[in-house]
Each structure stands twice: as structure tokens, then as C-alpha cells.
Amino acid sequence: MKQIKVLGTGCSKCKTTYNNVLEALKQTGIEAEVVKIEDIEEMMKYNVLTTPVLMIDGVAKVKGRVAEIKEIKELLINDAPIP
Amino acid sequence: MFDWLQHFADWLIYSVFGISAQTHLGESLNFFVLDTIKIAILLFLVTILMGIVNSYFPIDKIRNFLSRHQMYGLEYLFASSFGVITPFCSCSSVPLFIGFVKGGIPLGITFTYLITAPLVNEVAIAIFIGAFGLKVTALYVGTGITLGILGGFVLGKLKLEKHLSPWVQNIITNAETEEALEEEKQTLFQRFPFIIKEAFGIVKGVSLYIIIGIGIGAAMHGFLPTHFFEEYINKGQWYAVPLAVLMGVPMYSNAAGVIPVIQVLVAKGVPLGTAIAFMMGVIGLSFPEAMLLKKVMNWKLIAIYFGTIAIFMIISGYLFNIIL
Numbered sequence: 001m002k003q004i005k006v007l008g009t010g011c012s013k014c015k016t017t018y019n020n021v022l023e024a025l026k027q028t029g030i031e032a033e034v035v036k037i038e039d040i041e042e043m044m045k046y047n048v049l050t051t052p053v054l055m056i057d058g059v060a061k062v063k064g065r066v067a068e069i070k071e072i073k074e075l076l077i078n079d080a081p082i083p
Numbered sequence: 084m085f086d087w088l089q090h091f092a093d094w095l096i097y098s099v100f101g102i103s104a105q106t107h108l109g110e111s112l113n114f115f116v117l118d119t120i121k122i123a124i125l126l127f128l129v130t131i132l133m134g135i136v137n138s139y140f141p142i143d144k145i146r147n148f149l150s151r152h153q154m155y156g157l158e159y160l161f162a163s164s165f166g167v168i169t170p171f172c173s174c175s176s177v178p179l180f181i182g183f184v185k186g187g188i189p190l191g192i193t194f195t196y197l198i199t200a201p202l203v204n205e206v207a208i209a210i211f212i213g214a215f216g217l218k219v220t221a222l223y224v225g226t227g228i229t230l231g232i233l234g235g236f237v238l239g240k241l242k243l244e245k246h247l248s249p250w251v252q253n254i255i256t257n258a259e260t261e262e263a264l265e266e267e268k269q270t271l272f273q274r275f276p277f278i279i280k281e282a283f284g285i286v287k288g289v290s291l292y293i294i295i296g297i298g299i300g301a302a303m304h305g306f307l308p309t310h311f312f313e314e315y316i317n318k319g320q321w322y323a324v325p326l327a328v329l330m331g332v333p334m335y336s337n338a339a340g341v342i343p344v345i346q347v348l349v350a351k352g353v354p355l356g357t358a359i360a361f362m363m364g365v366i367g368l369s370f371p372e373a374m375l376l377k378k379v380m381n382w383k384l385i386a387i388y389f390g391t392i393a394i395f396m397i398i399s400g401y402l403f404n405i406i407l
Contacts, residue, residue: 040181043178044182048178049142050175051175064170066284068280
């Protein structure tokens with residue numbers, strides 16, 4: 001099972017990313033564990049500079065912007081890296 | 084540059100709607116149409132341009148560059164200039180702060196970046212060009228960069244590390260200058276759709292504030308006499324500039340909407356230096372940012388940080404009033 005993490009301090013972009021992840025999972029039918037990390041100390045362990053960050057299986061796939069539903073679906077299916 | 088737009092606004096309001104140019108309403112509507120379209124176009128262009136520049140200087144690279152290059156104070160200039168080209172969201176200020184000090188970047192340089200990044204951003208630049216023209220915009224950007232350099236330099240000299248939260252101090256002692264960097268795999272051509280999309284998102288996000296701001300500005304433009312404010316706010320009042328900065332601090336989220344209003348205030352007699360000081364307060368300092376910074380520093384440091392920047396903003400306001 002994939003492990004998805006959304007890192008963000010609770011701004012609107014971070015919430016949108018989180019909701020997009022849930023929607024993408026629903027549309028693809030892929031099961032994954034989704035964790036939202038809002039605590040700044042916890043977040044800094046992942047070495048992020050801009051929020052929101054979308055991590056799949058420990059790899060930061062999208063940084064500093066909202067990840068689109070379509071994009072997340074592609075990431076989940078192809079596992080292709082997108083900077 | 085925007086003559087064609089003025090013709091369009093004239094044609095739309097005076098000919099199509101048949102509202103006379105001599106009426107207050109006609110003047111207001113003309114201003115509203117002209118400014119809204121002009122600022123929308125500029126905002127879109129500037130965000131795309133910044134998006135392209137930024138795709139060559141992602142924040143991770145900037146951080147690594149600053150942590151490796153310590154060059155006789157020049158790093159302040161670099162940090163400040165980088166602050167201009169990177170998009171900034173106040174919710175990213177804390178991760179950025181930590182990321183910078185973690186990379187071994189001195190506190191003063193981190194502050195420089197933190198001062199300039201919100202103060203000179205793509206939205207402010209676009210609206211400034213639309214409202215005041217290129218010359219004043221260049222002056223604003225130049226002042227913003229200088230303010231970041233001076234502010235960061237002063238803060239760096241004050242030895243403020245002891246006011247950081249304990250866990251942040253821990254990070255500083257374990258700072259490492261080299262960070263693994265994921266290589267950028269996409270070409271500009273591949274990234275372009277994302278840049279366009281991001282630009283649309285930014286324009287959409289601030290459009291409501293801008294329309295409200297231009298609406299208020301348009302009403303004042305059409306209905307108030309030309310020298311209306313001169314009587315109340317002029318260069319002779321020494322307290323006008325500090326008051327302007329202080330009043331600007333609580334008005335954060337409306338930065339995009341404030342500039343079109345200020346444009347009209349200036350046209351109706353408010354000194355430009357006072358107006359610029361006010362806008363710096365609005366754009367550069369905000370309570371939400373202070374609340375976020377609380378997680379990494381104590382109130383005393385936040386007060387010193389805000390106080391230092393506010394003083395420099397006030398000085399620049401006075402300077403503009405003398406020069407302009």
C-alpha cells in the first residue's frame with residue numbers, strides 16, 4: 001500500500017492539495033494511507049522549503065504548489081517523478 | 084503602452100453606454116474599465132515572467148547557493164534579489180526560515196530574504212506598473228531590495244540567535260551546508276503549462292481584492308475633487324509617514340486591493356512617499372506572518388524584526404517625500 005503525505009501549515013493551498021489527493025484516490029480506486037502533517041517541527045524533518053509538499057512513499061513529488069487531481073492520478077499510476 | 088485600452092474604455096463608456104465624460108459616473112466607470120483590464124493583463128504577464136525566471140532558480144538552489152557563498156557582504160544583495168524573483172506565500176515563511184538556518188545561512192541573510200520576498204512580489208510589481216508606471220515601480224523595487232539588505236544586516240549584527248525557539252537553536256548547531264539536490268528533469272517547454280496555470284491561479288486568487296480596490300478607487304477618482312486630500316495629508320506633517328506605516332501593518336490580505344486605492348489618493352494630493360510607506364507596511368509586514376514566526380522565535384525577536392523594518396520603511400517614506 002502506498003503511503004501519501006501532505007505537508008503544509010494549514011493554508012488554503014495545502015487543504016486543496018489534501019482534498020485533491022483524496023479525490024484522486026477515489027477516482028483511481030487505489031488504496032493508500034494518507035497522512036496530513038501540519039506540525040512545523042515534524043515537517044522540517046523532511047527538509048522542505050515551500051509548502052504544500054506532496055510525498056508519495058517518502059519521495060517529495062510536488063513542492064510549493066497545489067498538486068492537481070489529474071497529476072496525482074498519474075503519479076499514483078505511473079510513479080513518474082515530477083519536480 | 085496602454086493608449087489602445089484608453090480608447091477602448093472611452094468608446095465603451097462614452098459611446099456604447101452613452102454616459103457623458105463630463106459626469107462623475109462616466110469618469111468613474113471609465114477609470115474602472117481601464118484599470119481592471121490593464122492590471123489583469125499586467126498581472127498575468129508579470130506572473131508568467133516570474134514563473135519562467137523562477138523555474139531557473141528554484142528555492143532549493145538559491146538556498147544551496149547562499150549557504151556555499153559567503154562573500155564580503157555581497158550575499159545580502161543576492162539574498163535580497165532572490166527574494167524578488169521567488170513567489171512568496173506567508174504560509175511558507177516558517178519552513179523557509181528553518182530551511183535557511185538549517186543550511187548554515189546566517190540569521191541576518193535569512194532575514195534579508197524574509198523581508199524582501201513578501202515586500203517585492205509579482206502581484207505588487209504588476210499592480211504598481213499599472214497604477215504608477217515603470218519609474219515609480221523601479222523605485223519601489225529598488226527600495227525594497229535596499230530595505231531587505233539594510234534590515235537583514237542590522238538584524239544580523241544584533242546577535243539575536245538567543246531569541247529563537249530552543250528547537251531552532253538546536254537545528255542551527257547541527258547545520259549542514261550541503262544538501263542533496265534533486266535534479267530538475269523537465270525542460271522549460273515541459274514546465275510552461277504549469278507556469279501558465281500558476282499565473283491563472285494567482286490572478287484568480289487576487290482578482291476579487293483588485294476589483295474591490297479598483298471599484299473604491301474609481302468612485303473616489305470620479306467623485307472627489309483633485310486636491311481633496313492635500314488639506315489633510317501633506318508633506319508638512321512629520322507624523323504622516325510613521326502613521327501610514329503603522330496603519331498599513333494590519334491590512335495584509337488586501338494588499339492587491341490597496342494599491343489601486345492609493346493610486347487615487349496620490350492623484351488627489353497625498354504625497355507619494357507617504358503613500359509608498361503605507362503600501363510597504365501593508366505588503367511587507369503582517370500579523371498572520373507574526374503569528375507564524377512565533378513558532379520559531381520569541382515575541383521579543385518578532386518585535387525587534389518588525390520594529391527594524393518599520394523604521395526603515397518610515398525612513399524611505401521621508402526620503403521619497405524629500406526627493407520626489
